[in-house]
Amino acid sequence: MNFIPKMNRRSFIVGTAAAGGGLAIGFDLPLGGPQVIRAADDSPELTAWIVIRPDDTVVIRMARSEMGQGTITGLAQLVAEELECNWSKVTTEYPTPGQSVARKRAWGDFSTGGSRGIRMSHEYVRKAGATARTMLVQAAANQWKVQPAECVAANSVITHTGSGRKVTYGKIAEAAAKLDPPKDVTLKDPKDWKIAGKRLKRLDTAAKTNGKMIYGADFKMPGMLNAAIKQCPVFGGKLASFDEAKISGMKGVKRVVKVGDNAVAVVADTWWHAKSALDKLPITWDEGPNAKVQQAAVNARLKAGFDAEQAFVGNKNGDAKAALAGATKKVEASYAYPWLNHAAMEPLNATALYTPDKCEVWCGTQNGEAAFAATLAASGLPANNCDVHKLMLGGGFGRRGAFHDYVTQAVLIAKQMPGTPVKLLWSREEDMQHGAYHPITQCKLTGGLDADGNLVALHARISGQSILTSVRPEALVNGMDPATFQGFAATGEAAIGYSVPNLLVEHAMYNPHVPPGFWRGVNVNQNAIYLECFMDELAFEAKQDPLEFRRKLMSKHPKHLGVLNAVAEKAGWGKPAPQGIFRGIAQHMGYGSYVAAVAEISVIDGNKIKIHRIIGATDPGFAVNPAQIERQIAGSFVYGLSALFHGECTVKDGRIVQDNFDSYNSMRISEMPKVEAIVMPTGGTPWGGVGEPTICVAAPAVLNAYFAATGKRVRSVPLKNEKIYFA
Amino acid sequence: MVRLNINGKSIDVDVEADTPLLWVIRENVGLTGTKYGCGIAQCGACTVHINGVATRSCGMQVSEAVGKQITTIEGLAKNGAQHSVQKAWIENDVPQCGYCQSGMIMAAAALLKEKPKPTDADIDAAITNICRCGTFQQVREAIHMAAKSA
Ligand code: FES
Numbered sequence: 001m002n003f004i005p006k007m008n009r010r011s012f013i014v015g016t017a018a019a020g021g022g023l024a025i026g027f028d029l030p031l032g033g034p035q036v037i038r039a040a041d042d043s044p045e046l047t048a049w050i051v052i053r054p055d056d057t058v059v060i061r062m063a064r065s066e067m068g069q070g071t072i073t074g075l076a077q078l079v080a081e082e083l084e085c086n087w088s089k090v091t092t093e094y095p096t097p098g099q100s101v102a103r104k105r106a107w108g109d110f111s112t113g114g115s116r117g118i119r120m121s122h123e124y125v126r127k128a129g130a131t132a133r134t135m136l137v138q139a140a141a142n143q144w145k146v147q148p149a150e151c152v153a154a155n156s157v158i159t160h161t162g163s164g165r166k167v168t169y170g171k172i173a174e175a176a177a178k179l180d181p182p183k184d185v186t187l188k189d190p191k192d193w194k195i196a197g198k199r200l201k202r203l204d205t206a207a208k209t210n211g212k213m214i215y216g217a218d219f220k221m222p223g224m225l226n227a228a229i230k231q232c233p234v235f236g237g238k239l240a241s242f243d244e245a246k247i248s249g250m251k252g253v254k255r256v257v258k259v260g261d262n263a264v265a266v267v268a269d270t271w272w273h274a275k276s277a278l279d280k281l282p283i284t285w286d287e288g289p290n291a292k293v294q295q296a297a298v299n300a301r302l303k304a305g306f307d308a309e310q311a312f313v314g315n316k317n318g319d320a321k322a323a324l325a326g327a328t329k330k331v332e333a334s335y336a337y338p339w340l341n342h343a344a345m346e347p348l349n350a351t352a353l354y355t356p357d358k359c360e361v362w363c364g365t366q367n368g369e370a371a372f373a374a375t376l377a378a379s380g381l382p383a384n385n386c387d388v389h390k391l392m393l394g395g396g397f398g399r400r401g402a403f404h405d406y407v408t409q410a411v412l413i414a415k416q417m418p419g420t421p422v423k424l425l426w427s428r429e430e431d432m433q434h435g436a437y438h439p440i441t442q443c444k445l446t447g448g449l450d451a452d453g454n455l456v457a458l459h460a461r462i463s464g465q466s467i468l469t470s471v472r473p474e475a476l477v478n479g480m481d482p483a484t485f486q487g488f489a490a491t492g493e494a495a496i497g498y499s500v501p502n503l504l505v506e507h508a509m510y511n512p513h514v515p516p517g518f519w520r521g522v523n524v525n526q527n528a529i530y531l532e533c534f535m536d537e538l539a540f541e542a543k544q545d546p547l548e549f550r551r552k553l554m555s556k557h558p559k560h561l562g563v564l565n566a567v568a569e570k571a572g573w574g575k576p577a578p579q580g581i582f583r584g585i586a587q588h589m590g591y592g593s594y595v596a597a598v599a600e601i602s603v604i605d606g607n608k609i610k611i612h613r614i615i616g617a618t619d620p621g622f623a624v625n626p627a628q629i630e631r632q633i634a635g636s637f638v639y640g641l642s643a644l645f646h647g648e649c650t651v652k653d654g655r656i657v658q659d660n661f662d663s664y665n666s667m668r669i670s671e672m673p674k675v676e677a678i679v680m681p682t683g684g685t686p687w688g689g690v691g692e693p694t695i696c697v698a699a700p701a702v703l704n705a706y707f708a709a710t711g712k713r714v715r716s717v718p719l720k721n722e723k724i725y726f727a
Numbered sequence: 728m729v730r731l732n733i734n735g736k737s738i739d740v741d742v743e744a745d746t747p748l749l750w751v752i753r754e755n756v757g758l759t760g761t762k763y764g765c766g767i768a769q770c771g772a773c774t775v776h777i778n779g780v781a782t783r784s785c786g787m788q789v790s791e792a793v794g795k796q797i798t799t800i801e802g803l804a805k806n807g808a809q810h811s812v813q814k815a816w817i818e819n820d821v822p823q824c825g826y827c828q829s830g831m832i833m834a835a836a837a838l839l840k841e842k843p844k845p846t847d848a849d850i851d852a853a854i855t856n857i858c859r860c861g862t863f864q865q866v867r868e869a870i871h872m873a874a875k876s877a
Pocket residue numbers: 762763764765766767768769770771772773774783784785786
């Protein structure tokens with residue numbers, strides 16, 4: 001996999017002559033035919049996505065970012081499937097956003113979040129593969145003066161069935177590149193897949209086992225300096241002053257610079273020198289009014305939202321309030337979910353090189369185009385004078401997608417030192433205290449049961465933060481944040497799986513000053529706890545088995561029910577669990593995928609939980625690489641369970657208290673349950689995602705199992721606050 | 728000037744004696760396979776071998792490493808042959824983002840040196856590295872795989 005950065009300006013050279021609308025790269029103009037676009041090594045392109053070298057190497061270009069989720073391998077599988085190429089000859093590379101802009105977004109959307117990598121691009125990347133294959137076959141047929149229909153392509157070789165003549169892709173690519181692409185291509189039926197849908201190994205593993213993979217933090221350039229930064233600890237505060245003289249003589253220190261209006265950076269020969277000097281720099285902050293904000297006040301405001309008069313309605317049918325008033329039994333509970341930091345293993349960083357007519361950035365990003373936009377804005381230079389070179393991400397989880405504050409800062413620093421490349425690396429402490437946090441919310445739920453224990457009404461009042469209001473206000477609908485209702489919605493890619501005759505789901509919005517962001521799973525994390533733990537409470541009050549109680553409400557939701565049944569069956573739900581083992585169950589929907597889990601736990605001394613196994617199922621419609629999906633299920637459970645047990649960011653005097661992994665802990669291998677993954681695609685459109693959806697069912701399954709074991713409901717997380725820990 | 732022995736080679740570096748070994752390895756020696764994750768010996772991303780023992784290099788001053796054999800992820804393969812742990816990692820497709828994996832692999836290699844056939848409990852005790860991508864299930868399988876192959 002070609003993530004090793006090249007030092008030349010472009011990994012393939014964009015020429016200045018515009019032709020056919022796109023910026024061509026050096027091209028032939030054969031008599032009559034279209035021009036051939038060439039990669040830097042002179043190999044021809046067959047569509048913007050595919051370059052075939054004379055030695056049969058297939059270079060597949062992808063705009064989405066690899067951050068561990070396996071998207072690049074999966075997308076390459078889809079291209080290779082239609083291309084009918086030899087998988088062992090496949091390598092991948094990233095086009096840059098600058099190249100994309102110059103070629104009218106030839107590679108489509110760069111954004112890699114919302115579990116979109118594959119589900120939103122599978123069609124056009126498969127078409128690219130099919131288009132290139134059609135051109136290769138046509139070129140071979142032309143050479144042999146036969147009909148393309150008489151030729152078959154397989155494993156990077158085209159064979160004329162009548163005569164047995166053969167030609168490899170590498171040999172025919174030149175001729176194929178000169179042909180007009182077909183207007184339309186037919187994609188394979190997934191049941192005929194040979195490369196896609198298979199448990200292939202990732203393309204990027206070797207370099208991740210020997211130290212060779214270059215992450216943003218590892219990037220080096222000749223003459224590069226290193227920067228360490230401190231931002232005003234209170235969100236919304238500003239930098240007042242700093243006393244540069246106190247540190248300017250320290251070893252290695254080159255410059256002390258103001259960064260925007262809220263930060264100061266020390267630039268030095270090494271990062272360690274920069275950080276050591278920064279720690280000694282006297283800084284005065286203008287903390288502003290938010291410096292008075294305390295966690296208890298935030299929590300009180302959240303609680304007040306339960307009774308607030310104004311609330312957005314996210315889903316409604318029947319008359320929940322009237323039905324509740326008339327119900328035989330009313331059940332009520334309120335839940336709370338905290339702020340969380342993404343805490344990707346690699347702290348945020350970016351390298352920038354600025355000259356008055358050019359600005360380039362090297363960084364890990366989930367959205368190359370957003371990093372590019374940040375580069376343009378901070379440098380003040382036009383698009384064709386800027387570019388961003390994507391490097392491997394040491395985790396993203398949403399932090400490196402919608403927010404490119406680290407890119408902006410790197411450019412603002414580099415701008416003050418024209419001609420000198422500067423790498424900005426945040427300390428873990430900065431990373432923890434200047435996040436884009438999982439939104440904080442609480443939820444009050446009221447359910448009504450009739451005399452037979454049927455759920456006749458459900459009212460959920462969510463109170464708290466909206467991500468879109470702060471991050472993407474243009475996506476609000478008359479002020480309402482639809483994303484708040486993930487998993488509670490009537491229809492769509494995060495629809496509720498229950499038919500409740502009288503339903504009301506509302507959101508009383510309250511936006512404290514702590515910036516919210518998209519955190520792996522986003523709003524399904526808390527909503528799955530709210531809904532699925534409360535369903536467990538309702539089942540208990542109705543004196544029914546939690547699975548049977550749910551099933552009765554799910555007859556109109558066959559896909560939700562499908563994954564729920566799958567985990568129940570595998571767990572042996574209904575049969576007694578082994579001595580001392582207790583089970584909990586949950587299901588949800590997000591990002592177009594249906595997910596469910598059964599957790600099996602034991603509890604020691606009432607407060608130490610050993611999770612023995614979690615069975616997790618997902619129905620993403622289509623499974624491009626089941627082995628990687630299994631890894632996403634297990635990995636998402638680790639992220640979700642780390643949050644359930646340990647994760648919480650709190651505010652004191654307007655700033656985040658937790659500053660490193662000692663105060664913001666993350667799960668270890670000793671706490672890892674055995675994860676049994678069920679990948680059960682049932683087709684349909686649109687496809688579902690896999691990076692996020694399963695994350696949300698681990699926590700409610702464990703909480704429900706904890707109730708089964710102890711009779712105690714925990715309605716506020718993380719568990720450490722209730723003095724409940726991993727065994 | 729400090730003289731270090733890294734991956735079998737003797738290297739002189741011009742650093743202050745109290746610089747954390749992690750930053751000397753990354754910035755002065757230029758081996759970036761060893762990662763910075765926390766700087767406070769919590770996450771294990773910076774794990775190297777000091778005389779064969781898994782050690783968090785962010786918590787060790789460079790002066791303490793003088794005269795000792797330092798092995799980083801780049802020096803784990805011997806004469807071009809991958810370590811059994813690296814092979815098992817590739818075979819089992821362990822890494823996701825991969826950022827924690829240098830440290831994870833160094834911790835696993837040290838464990839296997841000490842206990843060639845580790846139990847799950849041995850793994851739980853020895854591997855305390857953080858992996859935010861959540862590769863633990865694959866890590867455990869790969870350690871057992873490497874133990875079998877050795
Ligand atoms: S960087 Fe050394 S343990 Fe985290």
